[in-house]
Every structure is written in structure tokens, then in C-alpha cells.
Amino acid sequence: MGGKIVIDRELCKGCHLCITVCPFHLLQVSNEINSKGYHPAKFVDPEGKCTGCTLCALMCPEIAIEVYKEKS
Amino acid sequence: MGGKIVIDRELCKGCHLCITVCPFHLLQVSNEINSKGYHPAKFVDPEGKCTGCTLCALMCPEIAIEVYKEKS
Amino acid sequence: MGEKVLITGNEAIAEAAIQAGCRFFFGYPITPQNKIPEYMSARMPQVGGCFVQAESELAAIYMVFGAAGAGARVMTSSSSPGISLKMEGISYIAGAELPCVIVNVMRGGPGLGGILPSQSDYFQATKGGGHGDYRLLVLAPSTVQEAADLMMDAFDLADKYRNPVMVLADGYIGQMMEPVEFKKRSSIPPPPKDWAITGAKGRPRNLIKTLYLDPEELEKHNIKLHRKYLEMAKNEVRVENYMTEDAEIVIAAYGTTARITKTAIKILREKGIKAGLIRPITLFPFPYKTFEEAAEKVDNILVVEMNMGQMVEDVKLAVCGKTKVHVDGRSGGMVPSYDEIAAQVEKIVERRL
Amino acid sequence: MGEKVLITGNEAIAEAAIQAGCRFFFGYPITPQNKIPEYMSARMPQVGGCFVQAESELAAIYMVFGAAGAGARVMTSSSSPGISLKMEGISYIAGAELPCVIVNVMRGGPGLGGILPSQSDYFQATKGGGHGDYRLLVLAPSTVQEAADLMMDAFDLADKYRNPVMVLADGYIGQMMEPVEFKKRSSIPPPPKDWAITGAKGRPRNLIKTLYLDPEELEKHNIKLHRKYLEMAKNEVRVENYMTEDAEIVIAAYGTTARITKTAIKILREKGIKAGLIRPITLFPFPYKTFEEAAEKVDNILVVEMNMGQMVEDVKLAVCGKTKVHVDGRSGGMVPSYDEIAAQVEKIVERRL
């Protein structure tokens, strides 16, 4: 039941709440700055741990995260 | 423990609430009219039944009743 | 021809509103206009409308905001202190350009004042008692019949201009009984309200708002409103000229004061003094031109109002120094009598001030 | 000589109030005057005073009523929509003749409008936005220093006349920083308040009320108030004449607009156009006489205000047709620039309108 997320860099305001809730710590602060001057979150999941549990998206105030999940 | 009451005819507005609460039915509607056109209550206690219990006065919205009681 | 009924001004105002298609009333009791909400509470359910006694005048005016925004013909009524409480809301309604009718049956002020008739809310009604640049269209009936007639027109005018209309009556107009005939309404439907809140089904959503964070936009909006007020000034001025043609002195008065003045004029004319009356029916837009023209013909204008001198400023603005303007005000529920008015006129005429 | 501090107008207003002996503040947050309550919430406990954030502007003005009635120096502040909510209360305070100070840091309207500076509450402040015949004494600062100075005077005037005094500032005055020196106050104690509510110990009880059921009494009260306003008109008019002596054209402006006008006048004078400024400092009582006198000397008066044309009515009333009166208003948070004003003046002068 693998999953993945897509973060909209420009919508993201760098609040990093998503980072705090991912059970697998798959989100990180990006070094880059978006056009509004924020450091957006980035999804780093080299081992494919993401389950698509949507917790990060539920927490995101900007609806900057889309979540995808393997069809079961 | 006898008592008596004095009704101020002019203050009285003839609401007759005092009449309804006297345990000995010592108050009556007067036939007379006061200067404001009301039929005031009158105290009729030929047998000296009044105990000075003050119930009538407690009920009077006009503070038209003074109550006297035998010193004990 | 409808039958005449003997009815108070308050009831006439309420019934006329219903006959003009008003189906929503939100208000709060206050003397001397209680008969309006009371009448509405009985009648609205009968005509499929809705009466809500609001928790306050403040809430009432925002219920009006909501219902007007929803496209309904809607009104509220109150008296002076209650109208003051509506000031913020009236500014919002004017800003959002929502059509509605507000009735003020004036009583003496300031503060709690008294419950007797007065005209001391003239400034508040005509210059905008609320904040920002807005204007109400203000109608001032002087008989119960006219209260009914103007009430009906008020709804049409509100819809025409998307602007709140105030019917400004004094306590006498509200509490007096006179025979009234409710005129059959022409069945011209109100203009379509495609801006109204009705649920965004099959159309882009509608938005009713007054916030413009961009000052250029807000200025544009203000200019748009201002143009509308100029438009009203062009089209909607109403005024009665009573025996002014041959008048050597003109009295300016509206509402009950105007009626009393008519009696005074009779008395004066019996004495050979040719007095006339200019009676503004719309207080905003004010009949500046009528007064300007009168100023060409008479040397004196006496303003009679039940306040300490308010309409007199508009009369002065109109005549622009061309004529002497006097003021004779009674206040606090005191009503100028025809004798007083006549005496005042005599003094002016004699002194040839 | 006190030290100069760099401070916003809002803070200067708050601090000046405290230095004038104000120990009670009741208010509610609203942009652009939030620094006033915020400052008060920090300072009042330090000086043994009391800051209460009221549940609303409506509640705040009645807390002011209570504290003023209790004999305290007290104030409230707000901005346009919030001031509209105080209209009923202001009418009550004026009716009860309670001294207090009300600050309005105006923003664009109507409705929620915007948060940028405006002067569109001129009518509301000067003609009485509430019901009934009452007037506020209205002071209009045009620098932060003047805001502080007028604030101090406001309390004295309020006590002197037992009347609410309004300090009418635009958003710029509130949010701008300028160096301010708080002038040492003459220690003239306020007049004794033997009418105040303090507990009826050893004296007949006091009563603060606005209801007069007898219309004759209410009229008497109205006449008394009216006389007081005439008294103010006699004693309290304040106005600045700036380069009017040799002026061929006069500009009328107050508050921030007046400052911008000063820059415009410099530009115009560099171009050889002799413009001058009449700056009303009291908006009520209005400096009618100054304008009347100016009207004898110049052919044109240009009124510059951040609204759609309000003070212009008072200017017209003053000049009474003797001079052409023009108006150049920006609104909604748009501020007229000195260039615009200068250009407008040039147009008028060139056209010799």
C-alpha cells in the first residue's frame, strides 16, 4: 500500500506543520526560497515509506499537499 | 399577639393582592373611589383577628400598608 | 377606488409596505412607532411574509441587510434612539447598495429624550449619521395618506437606485389617525436582482460586500455612489408649493410642521399677509432649486421645524445669501402652533427685516 | 522643555490623555487606532488608572458614560464603523452633559470600507450623527504634536462645557510618527463636579438622566444645550491662517490634507501663484467668520478633503455666495497629492473661474 505526496512549492508557506505529523518523517525543510520568500517543505522518501496516510495533508493549512496511494 | 394594619387610601391602587393573601380575610374592596379613581382596599377586623403577620404588606406593591403588632 | 379606512400613520405605513410587496420586517419596539411592528406581526403571517422581532435595532438592521441582500423587499422601523443604533448598519447597507426601507418616527432627543413628536433627526437622516460618504433617499410625509403613498414609492425607489430609503416621519404622523385610501399599485415588477444571494445554481456566485482593500477601488466605489446621489438629485426631488405664487414671504416646513404652517398661512392671509409654504417632500435630495427660485422673489424665508435649527442649513445653502433666512424651532416634543408661526411671520413682515 | 520623542499619533494621543489626567479608557480594537488601546492597556495600570477592553464600541461608550458620570476624566477611541456604533451613546452623553473625550481615527467608508486614511466622517462628527439636537466640540489635529496638544485641551474643554469633545483625526495622523514634546500642563484643576455620582453621603443625591417626559422641560433642556453650543461658537473657534494675507486664492483643508496643501502652496508660490490655506482646527464650532472675511478678499476658495464633499457645505454656509467655492475630494483611502492640489488651483486661477 505505497503512497506519495506532491507539495505545491508556491502554495506552501513553510509552516512545517506537515513535518511534525508525518509518522515516517518524510518531510523536510527545503533550502530553497519560493517567490513569497518562504522555505517550502519537501517530500523526501527514498525508501518509499510513504503510506499515503494523508496526515500531512490533513494538517496543511494551505492545501499545498496532494496525496496519492497505490490502488488496492 | 394582636395586630392591625393601616392602609393609605391614596397610595392604594386597588390591586387587591393584599385581599388574596390575608389568612383571616380581613381586607375588603372599598366602595369608595380615591382621587385617582381606584377602589382602595379596606381593613375590616371587627373581631380583632389580625395577627400583624405582615403578609398583606409584603404583597402590597404600593407600600400602602403599615402593620402594627402588640408588643410582646 | 379603494375604500377609505381610518387608521394611524403607523398602521398606514405598515399596510402600505405590505401592499407594496414588502414581505419581511425586522424591528424592535420603541415608542412612538410600536404599532408598526405590532401590525406586521399580525399581518405578515397572513400574507406569507415574515416578521421577526430582533433582539435589538442593531440586529434588526443587519437582518434587513441579509434579507435585502437575498433579494427581498424588506423594511425596518424605529424611532430616534433606535435609529442611532442602526447607523453602522445603514452605512453598510448603503455601501453594499442594498435596497430597503427604513422608517424613523422621530421623537424628542438627545438621549432618551421624550416620547413626543420631533424633527430633530434631520441632519442624521440627510447628511449621513453613519460613517463614510453615503446618502439615504429621505421622504417626509405630512399626512397619513401621504405616509402610505410615500411608503409604497419608497420600495420602488430603493429598488431603482439600490439604495436604502428612509421615510422620516414625526411622532404625530405615526400616531395620528386619518382616513386613508390605499392606492392600487401599478404592477411594474421591481427590476431583476441578479446580484442577489439566492444560491449559486447555474450562475457564477454572487458576493455582497463593502470592503475594498485597494483604495483605488474604494474610491471608484465612492464615486459610483456619489454619481447615484447626483442622479437622485436630478430625478427624484419632490416638493409642494402651497400659495407661493403671490407670496411675499415663504415658510419652509415639512411633515406635521408643514400642516400646522398651512393653518398659519390661512390665518395670515385672512389678515392680508401673503404667506406661502415650500414643503420639501424629499429631504434628500433637497429641493434646492425651488428655494433658489423663491429667493429671487421673496425677501424672507422662515424655516419652521421641530428642532433647534437643522433644515435651515439646507435652505441657506439653497438661497446662498439672496434672501434672509429665519428659523423658528420648537423642540423636545413641543410643537409650534399656527398662532406662533403666524405671529413670527407678522413680526418679520412688519419689521421688513 | 520636555524631550522630543518619536512616536505615532496614536501613541501621542494616548500619552497626552494620560498627562492630561485621563485615568479611564474604555475601547475596542479597530484599525487604524489599535495603538491607542494597546498603549493604554500598558500604561493605565502604571499610573493607577484603568483600561477596560469593552465587549464592543457600544458598550465602551456607555462605560464612558458611567465613568464620566462618576466624575472621572475618561476617554474612548475608535475608527469610523466603530464610531457609528457609538452614535446612540454619544447622543446620551451629550444629553446628560457628561464631559469626555472621543477619538475618531477615520478610515474609508461606507461600511467596512478600507483601513486607509479618510475624512469622510466630517458630517457625522459636526452635524450630529446621533439623534436629537446635540453637538460635539470637534478638534482636528494636523500633526502628531498637535494631536497631543489638542488631546490635552480636549479634556479641559469637555470639563468646561460638560460636553463630549471629539478629536477627529485621519488614519495618517494616527499612524504617522513625528517628534513630539509633551507640554507641561498648567495645573489648573478641572472645575468641581458636584453633579457627579459619588455616593450621596452628606449631600442630596445626584441623578444623571436624559429623559424628560414633560416636553416643556425637554425643550428647556434643548435650549440650554443650544446656548452652550453658541457659547462654544463664541469662545472656542480655532483656525490657522497660512499665507492668506496676500493670497489670491484660498484653500480650505484640515488634518493631513491641510499639510499636503501646505506643500502644494509652496509649489504654487514658486510658480508665482499666491495661494493661502485656512485650516479649521475646530470643526465645530466652525470658523465661519474666517471664511466670511476671506470671501471679501478672494474670488475662489478650494476645499480639499478626503471625502466626496462634506466640509464644503460649511464653507459655503460661511461665504454665503460671496465667493466661488470649489471642492477637490479624494476618498476611500486615496489621498490628494500636493501636485494634484496645485494643478487644481492652477486650473481655477487660469480659468479665473
Next chain:
Amino acid sequence: MGFYEDLIIAGFGGQGILFIGKLLAYAAMKEGRNVTWIPSYGPEMRGGTANCTVVVSDEEIGSPVITNPHSLIVMNNPSLEAFEPRLKTGGLLVVNTSLVTLQPKRDDITIVHVPANKIAIELGNDRAANMVMLGAYLARTKLVAEESILDALEKVLGKGKEELFEVNKAAFEKGTEIGRV
């Protein structure tokens, strides 16, 4: 000038002052005239003073407020004191002598004395005193036809109040008798 009459009716609240004013106004309207009716009362919900002014005219009515009324119906002492001085010279004063103990002072007016409450009590309903007064007034002024008043009364009381109507009618007629004297 056409027909014109004005009057003030004054007494305590609850005495039916406003009511007889309305009857008059209604009857006059039905007879095709212009009318105005204005009430005035104090802060008391019950008791206190109440009065109303009625104007009847063939022409457009100017002032509905009257400084010096042509007629006056007075139902208590304070009203006599307040209004008697204002009555027009030659005017008509109808006074309820059951309640008004003060004496009128004017000698340039017509005075009709009506023991209205006494009569009403005799007729079985104290509250019909107002109708007695109205009857007396009408008998003198003939402002409207008596039938117009009775029609108005019937209309105002509505159905199912026959008994009340009868008492009021009787009181009214008794009043007209006294007035005619």
C-alpha cells in the same frame, strides 16, 4: 369656508377617552368629511392622563394640533385645570361631574354638566361613562348624526358583543338626552 370643528377629550387613561375620539372621527369620515385624531398620553400604562384631539372639516385639514379648541370634553380634575383655559371664547365645555369636583372658572363659554359615571353605574356599567359624555357633546354640536356613532360603535365592537353594544348605546342615548336639556 366649509364646515370645521375641533375638540379635545381629556381624562385618566382607561376611561375610554381615546375610544370616543375614534368613534367621532370614524363617524365623521363616514359622513364624508376630513378628520384627524391625535392621541396623547403619559408614561403610565394604566392610570395617568390621556387625551386626544379630533378635527373635522370639509376642507383639507391643516394643523391636527389645536391651541384653542372649539370644544372640550373633560373627565377628571387635572384635565379641567389643564384645558379649560385653552378653550375658545364661546366654546363648549362638557364636564363629567361624577369625577370632576373642581368648578370651571370661565364665564365666556357654554358648560354642560354630565354626571357620567353616576348614569353609567345606573345603567350597569361604570365603564360606559365615556359614551354618556359623547352623547351629551353630540347633542349640543351635532357634529355627526347619532346613527353614525351607533354604526361606528357596532363596527368597532364587532360581532358577539351585543350586550356591550346595548349598554354603550343606552349610555350614549342617556347622554344625548342630558345634552339636549
Next chain:
Amino acid sequence: MGFYEDLIIAGFGGQGILFIGKLLAYAAMKEGRNVTWIPSYGPEMRGGTANCTVVVSDEEIGSPVITNPHSLIVMNNPSLEAFEPRLKTGGLLVVNTSLVTLQPKRDDITIVHVPANKIAIELGNDRAANMVMLGAYLARTKLVAEESILDALEKVLGKGKEELFEVNKAAFEKGTEIGRV
């Protein structure tokens, strides 16, 4: 005419725009001049745009609002777009090239390019970019003495903020170097 200068400082909220404006105004006041400082911001509590206008003069200041400023300090793209066209001919534009990616279009003005964020990050505190800009601006205009700014900074930061003061001072001085170039 005495000394006169006005400028607009503009960028995102949170960049310390208003702060450096206040420092300037404070320093100028301390040097005995008249000053005005006016802020302007959007509805956002954070982010959004912010700017302030500072006027310094030896004479009474008329308009505190400026149509065509003498100088401009610009901290982001939208501000460059909004204010560049309004700059006076011959005026000074100080632009933060770390964040402003657009190119200024005017050729009748002096432009100073300052990679303010880059420098600030190098100095260990991204948030000191505003001070770099202020330094560069002052180096060009000499509106107030550099010491006046540092005095003001010390005063405003208050005690116990020595570290912050040092970073800001370093940033400011770096800015003056760039400005002097």
C-alpha cells in the same frame, strides 16, 4: 530652502522595512531635524507587502505623503514594480538583488545593487538584510551620520541584545561599504 530628503522603503511584511524607516527617522530627529514616518501595509498579518515613507527636513514638513520620492529602497519584486516609476528623475534606487529578480527599467536614476540577503546570511542572520540596505542607502545620501543610526539601533534594541546589535551593526557596515563603491 533648507535640507530636505524623502524616501520610500518597500518590501514584504516581516523584512524589517518599517524598522529601518524608524531608525532613520529617529536618527534624523536626534540630529535636530523634522521628520515624518508613515507606514502602509496590506491586510496580511505576515507576508504581504509593507512600505513606509520617511521625510526629513529642516523646515516644517508639509506633506508626509510623497508622490515622487527622492529615494527608494526596494526589497522585493512587487515593490520594484510599484514604486520605480514614481521615483524622481535623478533619484536614488537601492535594490536588494538577493530577492529582486526583475530589472529596473529607468535610466534617469542612480541604482545601487545590494545582495542584502546574501550578505546577511554570510553574517549569520538572514533577518539583518534590511540593515545592509540601510547602510548602502546612507552611504550614498549621508542623510544622517552612521553613528546616529548605531545609537538609534542600540536604543531601540534595548539592553541585553548585544549579540543582535552586533550582527545588525556588521550588516549595516557591510551595507555602507557597498554603498560607497
Next chain:
Amino acid sequence: MMQKVFTRPKSMFPVPTHYCPGCGHGIIHRLLAEVIDELGIIERTVGVAPVGCSVLIYNYINCDMYEAAHGRAPAIATGCKRVHPNLVVFTYQGDGDLASIGTAEIVHAAARGEKITVLFVNNAVYGMTGGQMAPTTILGQKTTTSPYGRAPAREGYPVRIAEMLATLDGAAYIARAAVNNPKNIIRAKKMLRKAFETQIKGLGFSLVEFLSQCPTNWGMSPAEAVKWVEEKMIPYYPLGEFKTPKGEKETAGGV
């Protein structure tokens, strides 16, 4: 020898009232005056009159008084109490005044724990303006603005002020009494005294709600009216103490 055992309290002026025959306001005024007299606080008591039938209460009680605007008495009392913390400040308010237009002011005076005492007279109508519906008008009750009888779907439900305010931490003493018979009147006075004592001890906000008869606007005789209070009002508005200062808690409801 006879001794006077009941007479007009000293702090009341010896004048007739403007109230209708049988009106509860007169009784409540007297209780107020008696409590003031018993506590000996007349010289440091300040009253705030409402707008309602009792607007003229200052004609009857001989202490410093304000006349408020409709609904704003608690705000005025707040202003006064903050200036003079040592005075005893009460407001006297009707149900239109307190429970309708003045809702925000009473809720926040209570929430702030403003040290004032509120006499809240619930007579289920707007007395002064002619018997319109109040927030406390009971279901089915006909008034001049609920001519078909109050129906939830149209006019909503009556508000229980005492219960509502008792949820606020700043409210120290909240009780409901009635003045429809001597027993309830005696109890009402005790509650009122407790309310004043709560203020004097500085414990917070105190309020007594009085169910009171308005024969005029109910269209009843006074005798019918007091019965109506018993039969119609008390079942919806139970008497009792809903909140007492810490440690003195009594159970709510019940007679």
C-alpha cells in the same frame, strides 16, 4: 402598646409610583430598599435605572442614580464601579432591557466578574412599550408582537438568563426568585441580600432574576397574574440559586 412592624423603608421616597395596580416592580423596589437599609449602605449605593417601566425608579429610591440607555445599564455600572470601587453599584433591568437589547452587556459584565449587583425583572413582556414579546415570553403566550402565541418555529424559544449566566466563571452569585406570593417574596429578599453581600465582599458579579407580574400587558387581574406566574412561569423558570460564591454552593432549581 402597638409597635410598627412594617412600614416604608427609609431609602424610599414617600411618593406614589407610576406603576399599574398589582405590578411586581413596586414589590421589588421595596425589597431593594429594605436590603439597602438593612445593610446600611444608602450613602454609598449607586443605582442604574433601565429603560422600561422602571425607568423612573430614581423617583422612588433615594440614592445616587444614573438613567441608562436601553440595555446598557451594565456598561454604565462598569464605568462607575471602576471609578469608585468602594461604592455599591446595582442595575435594575427588565427582560427586554437585559435579555434582549442588552444581552452582550450583561454577559460580559458577568464574564468580567464586574463587582455589581443586577436586579433582573422578568415579566415575560415589554411592559413600557405596550406588551410586546420579550425573549422571556413563554411558549404559547400572546403578546402584541406574538399575536398568535409564541411558537418556536416563528419566534424561537424563551431564554433562561440565570442558567445561561451561571455558565460564566465571573458570575459569583446567580439566583432566581418570584414576587407572586409572600413566601416567594421573603425568599427573594434573602437572595437579593446575598447578591449585595457578594458584591460588598468583592466576590464578583451577582444577579437575582425576579419573576414578576405585569397584569396590564398580560390582560389579567392582579390576582390572575400572580397565579399565572406560579402556573406558567415557574415551571419554565425554576426558582433557586444557580451559582453561589465558592464554598457556598446550593443546588440549582427546586423551590
Next chain:
Amino acid sequence: MMQKVFTRPKSMFPVPTHYCPGCGHGIIHRLLAEVIDELGIIERTVGVAPVGCSVLIYNYINCDMYEAAHGRAPAIATGCKRVHPNLVVFTYQGDGDLASIGTAEIVHAAARGEKITVLFVNNAVYGMTGGQMAPTTILGQKTTTSPYGRAPAREGYPVRIAEMLATLDGAAYIARAAVNNPKNIIRAKKMLRKAFETQIKGLGFSLVEFLSQCPTNWGMSPAEAVKWVEEKMIPYYPLGEFKTPKGEKETAGGV
């Protein structure tokens, strides 16, 4: 094949918000839009925006909307709902808006049983105007108008709106949620859905209070702010359902 399991609800415009990073308003907006979408009512839903940080909510939700005056949203909603009983009307209000200036309007909309749904965002401060004290500011909390920390003797006690409104018979559904972690967010959405259903079924007034973070005015990072909700707010403002339509009663309090 991957399937999209979480994306922007259809009834929201695809635009960035003006809110600060980490602000709870964005989360609550999304829950609202999701509920609207799930119930399929977007074409008959009307919103009333407050004055507060969320005044611009109409820039985000694609339904007919009013922008209210500060505190008056319930009155506007009443006006609208009475005209169009078949529309689904919600107000969205902050704690300054609803619990302070708009107290009377919310109490009486609830008392009338007005068939509207209220989203009440309690972030313990006035967000938009710069962090002033709200009626819901907790004891000890420093704000720009309670710079010494809220103290009962000076600033009074916080108001528990859900509990207070639950005393009113017209209130059919009253609940309190929080949006400080995913679990609470999921529960919040269920409550909101129930609130809308209460309206759609015509059962009366419904309100969900959301405890929401305002990192900016609390002077905290978003992560600190959500923790503060948990540790400081929830203990004073317990989550749960305080009133459910008859027969669906759940116990109040408890998480």
C-alpha cells in the same frame, strides 16, 4: 497505479490564502469545503463572512456570500434564511466577532433556533487587528491589550461559548473541536458535518467551536502553537458535543 486520495475540495478556489504560515483558518476552510462537497450542497449554500482575519473567506469558497459587519453575521444569516428557507446558510466567525461584539446576535440566533450553521473559530485573540485580547483569551495569556497577562481582577474570565449556548433551547447542535492535530481535525470535520446536517434536517441552530492556532499573534512557531492549543486551551475549553438534536445526545466534555 497511484490514485489521488487527497486534494483540494472542489468548492475551494485554487488560490493561495492571505493567512499567516500555520494559521488554523486554512484548515477549517478546507473542512468546510469538504463537508459542502460531500453533502453536495454548494449550489444552495450561502456563507456569511465575518470581520476578522477570515473576512476574505469569500476569496476561497465558491458559493454565494455576504461579508458581514463585525459581529453581525448571525443577523445577516437570519435575514437570508428567512427569505430562502431552502438554502443552507452558514456563518464563519472569530472569537472577537462572535464572543465579543456579536454576543447578542449569536445568543439570539441560537435562542430563536435559527436554522443556520455557525463555524466559530476560537484562537484566543483578535487576529486581524494585531493580537488584542479576546473574550476567549485564557488566564495568564499576554496579548497586545493584556500586556501583563490576563488576570481575572482586571480582565475577567474567558467565556466558554459552547457551554453557554448549550443552555438555550433553540440550540440543536453545539460542539467544540480543535484543529491542532490530525486526529482532532478528523473529529472536527465529523462535528461540522453533523452541524450542517442538523440545519438541513431543519432541527434548529447548530454551531461548532474550533480551537485554532494563531502563531503570529501568539508569538510562536506553528509547531509551538499547535502544542499550546493542546496544553493550554483544551484544558479550559474541553472538546466534545454539548448538545445534540433530541435523541442523539452525547455527553459533554472529554476528548
